[in-house]
Amino acid sequence: MSLEFAIKGRAGTLSVEASGKLPDNGVTVLFGPSGTGKSTLLRMLAGLHACEGMIRFDDEAWQDEPAKTVLPVWQRPLGMLLQHPTLFHHLSVRGNIQYVQKRRGKGVNLEAIIEETRIGHLLDRAVHKLSGGEAQRVALARALVGNPELLLLDEPLSAVDLPHRESLLAMIQRVAQKVPVLYVTHSLDELLLLADQVWLMDQGRLTAQGPVTTALVSLTGPLAQRSDASSMLSGVCGSFDEADHLQTVLVDGAAFMVPLAQAKPEGALVRLRIAARDVSLCRVQPMQSSILNIHPVTVQEVTPTGAGQHLVKLALHSQTLLARLSSRSVRELNIMVGESLFAQVKAAALV
Numbered sequence: 299m300s301l302e303f304a305i306k307g308r309a310g311t312l313s314v315e316a317s318g319k320l321p322d323n324g325v326t327v328l329f330g331p332s333g334t335g336k337s338t339l340l341r342m343l344a345g346l347h348a349c350e351g352m353i354r355f356d357d358e359a360w361q362d363e364p365a366k367t368v369l370p371v372w373q374r375p376l377g378m379l380l381q382h383p384t385l386f387h388h389l390s391v392r393g394n395i396q397y398v399q400k401r402r403g404k405g406v407n408l409e410a411i412i413e414e415t416r417i418g419h420l421l422d423r424a425v426h427k428l429s430g431g432e433a434q435r436v437a438l439a440r441a442l443v444g445n446p447e448l449l450l451l452d453e454p455l456s457a458v459d460l461p462h463r464e465s466l467l468a469m470i471q472r473v474a475q476k477v478p479v480l481y482v483t484h485s486l487d488e489l490l491l492l493a494d495q496v497w498l499m500d501q502g503r504l505t506a507q508g509p510v511t512t513a514l515v516s517l518t519g520p521l522a523q524r525s526d527a528s529s530m531l532s533g534v535c536g537s538f539d540e541a542d543h544l545q546t547v548l549v550d551g552a553a554f555m556v557p558l559a560q561a562k563p564e565g566a567l568v569r570l571r572i573a574a575r576d577v578s579l580c581r582v583q584p585m586q587s588s589i590l591n592i593h594p595v596t597v598q599e600v601t602p603t604g605a606g607q608h609l610v611k612l613a614l615h616s617q618t619l620l621a622r623l624s625s626r627s628v629r630e631l632n633i634m635v636g637e638s639l640f641a642q643v644k645a646a647a648l649v
């Protein structure tokens with residue numbers, strides 16, 4: 299099931315023009331500054347904001363410019379959660395869920411969705427009596443009850459509190475194993491946890507589309523320029539040291555020690571987040587260091603990033619690590635592309 303489009307339209311004075319193809323499954327995070335057209339693009343794809351051009355979902359034309367076909371929103375097999383959830387105010391929460399279930403929810407596991415979105419206690423409540431976070435959870439449940447073949451989510455967790463956020467993120471990850479999800483967020487944490495692909499948007503245009511690991515370490519891209527710039531490594535859990543609460547995570551065979559309250563099962567696939575500011579470089583292997591994670595790396599790219607700082611892109615086996623160093627250190631160590639160095643990773647966390 300894949301969505302393909304080449305569309306253009308306007309939102310006030312902003313011209314939005316974008317083309318792309320969503321992967322068949324997984325989460326594609328749409329990321330970019332405020333007011334850059336992310337919500338408008340989602341609304342265009344859903345058929346809620348007029349645009350010109352082509353939108354196809356599998357073999358079906360949702361919009362076909364020469365033939366002027368425009369499939370009505372309600373005939374598009376998608377689940378949607380807009381920035382301001384649009385629930386039916388004349389119906390209760392239960393009524394909202396049942397409305398979609400009757401029309402599109404054949405065979406859906408309603409109990410599981412209600413349980414995972416934690417809305418069981420809200421079912422008889424009037425929609426106008428929901429808090430912002432509760433309304434988002436109900437809107438997400440309603441989107442899932444319709445058996446969507448595509449999910450369009452616009453900051454779905456912006457008003458949701460931390461305890462509920464984790465279960466919803468896990469649910470979105472599970473849904474994304476079967477259907478494509480286009481997910482707008484401002485949160486780097488959500489991007490790191492969820493994204494398989496990242497689409498970067500700026501001033502109404504998609505400026506980059508690719509795997510999350512590449513987007514994070516593109517030195518000229520907006521993610522590497524952030525003060526919390528991070529790289530993400532994929533790893534496999536090994537043993538757990540109960541006494542020190544350290545989880546071994548193998549990244550292409552390189553063992554990282556990660557502090558963790560509880561053991562992960564051996565063999566579990568995990569993502570490690572490493573902030574660029576937590577990585578330093580040495581010419582010789584440090585001995586008797588308090589840093590637990592020290593690995594040989596090769597310098598791939600070095601670039602200044604303003605205010606006396608440099609970003610250094612490093613190959614760690616087949617994966618990429620980002621380091622933010624002072625320009626003085628880069629100059630005094632004379633760090634050059636192609637060199638073999640040792641990276642000291644001060645902090646690594648599971649996402």
Ligand SMILES: Nc1ncnc2c1ncn2[C@@H]1O[C@H](COP(=O)(O)OP(=O)(O)OP(=O)(O)O)[C@@H](O)[C@H]1O
Binds near residue numbers: 309332339381
């Ligand atoms: N219906 C409309 N009429 C006029 N201007 C609009 C309309 N919808 C959006 N805009 C303007 O178009 C621009 C893009 O808005 P949009 O909501 O798509 O941005 P965004 O990237 O989703 O922003 P944010 O991250 O803040 O939600 C903004 O300047 C907004 O004020």
